[in-house]
Amino acid sequence: MAKKGRVFSGIRPTGRAHLGNYLGAIQNYVALQDDYECVYCIVDIHALTTVEDTENLRQNTYEIALDLLAAGVRPAETILFVQSHVPEVMELHTILSMVTPLGKLTDLPTFKEKVRQNPDNVNYGLVGYPVLMTADIVLYKTDVVPVGIDQAPHLEFAREVVRSFNYRYHTKVLIEPQMKNTIYPKILGLDGKEKMGKSLNNQIELAATPEETTKRVREMVTDPARMKRTDPGNPDICNVFTMHKIFSPQSDVDMVNVECRRAGIGCVDCKMLYARNLNHHLEPFRAKRAELASKPDLLKDTLNDGANRARAIAQKTMEEVRTALQLP
Ligand code: TRP
Numbered sequence: 487m488a489k490k491g492r493v494f495s496g497i498r499p500t501g502r503a504h505l506g507n508y509l510g511a512i513q514n515y516v517a518l519q520d521d522y523e524c525v526y527c528i529v530d531i532h533a534l535t536t537v538e539d540t541e542n543l544r545q546n547t548y549e550i551a552l553d554l555l556a557a558g559v560r561p562a563e564t565i566l567f568v569q570s571h572v573p574e575v576m577e578l579h580t581i582l583s584m585v586t587p588l589g590k591l592t593d594l595p596t597f598k599e600k601v602r603q604n605p606d607n608v609n610y611g612l613v614g615y616p617v618l619m620t621a622d623i624v625l626y627k628t629d630v631v632p633v634g635i636d637q638a639p640h641l642e643f644a645r646e647v648v649r650s651f652n653y654r655y656h657t658k659v660l661i662e663p664q665m666k667n668t669i670y671p672k673i674l675g676l677d678g679k680e681k682m683g684k685s686l687n688n689q690i691e692l693a694a695t696p697e698e699t700t701k702r703v704r705e706m707v708t709d710p711a712r713m714k715r716t717d718p719g720n721p722d723i724c725n726v727f728t729m730h731k732i733f734s735p736q737s738d739v740d741m742v743n744v745e746c747r748r749a750g751i752g753c754v755d756c757k758m759l760y761a762r763n764l765n766h767h768l769e770p771f772r773a774k775r776a777e778l779a780s781k782p783d784l785l786k787d788t789l790n791d792g793a794n795r796a797r798a799i800a801q802k803t804m805e806e807v808r809t810a811l812q813l814p
Contacts, residue, residue: 491629503553504689506682510670516558556775567792620644657810678707678725703761
């Protein structure tokens with residue numbers, strides 16, 4: 487079947503993926519492969535904008551690659567590669583920076599947020615983060631970029647840079663990428679309040695063992711008004727119930743919905759049931775991941791192969807760019 491065009495997305499190597507990443511980006515990555523030619527990039531250079539200690543960078547890159555492959559990214563058809571393996575992106579980044587007004591970068595909400603979070607590390611690379619992201623997208627002649635709400639301003643920015651570039655240099659070599667809005671469910675962490683994330687240590691990693699997972703699930707915050715086992719609970723405001731709705735069979739969801747409200751089951755029972763269902767759901771993923779992890783050379787070959795295929799596209803684009811710019 488003919489595919490609808492090329493999708494590109496980048497994922498930061500922040501370590502092992504958690505349930506929030508899985509239900510947001512990763513499952514979407516897997517599904518898009520059915521309709522599009524996909525290019526997925528582990529953006530290690532982007533990671534350098536905020537990571538000062540790179541001790542774990544290489545390992546984190548492998549971990550996320552394992553997660554993507556175990557979740558169903560198919561490297562025979564999809565290009566899966568590491569950003570720094572195709573250095574052309576940094577060349578294009580520099581060229582695109584010439585058509586990027588500085589004020590546009592410093593006005594972006596994502597930039598302001600990063601400055602607030604880390605006022606002592608406002609480096610030049612951080613300001614240029616969206617330019618590098620634009621370079622990623624256009625280097626691979628991307629038609630469509632799946633974006634959640636937080637990345638939408640970056641994509642709008644990328645489209646403007648492409649228009650400025652093509653206009654200034656009287657060319658059409660760069661493709662203005664379309665934005666494909668993806669509605670990511672907001673997955674809350676164990677605290678039941680904040681978005682699941684590594685920085686808050688409120689996450690459940692996909693690759694955790696069943697025992698670790700059960701232990702983490704036991705730490706989940708439930709309806710705070712339910713103080714005693716005999717108090718009725720309110721599943722509507724309970725994060726454990728939200729997760730049951732995602733991972734448990736309908737019969738368990740219905741049971742919890744009824745029994746929690748009349749204190750027929752306690753929070754511990756409810757969590758143990760969720761942990762069992764979650765572990766069951768993740769079993770095939772974990773088996774595949776363990777198998778892949780046992781063959782590190784195969785993983786490296788897969789990423790090298792992805793880089794070779796990505797680089798072939800990148801070099802062609804750069805030739806066109808150099809011609810358009812009359813670079814001798
Ligand atoms: N900025 C994205 C993020 O923080 C990662 C990213 C880098 C990306 N390059 C990209 C996403 C290109 C989409 C397209 O998650």
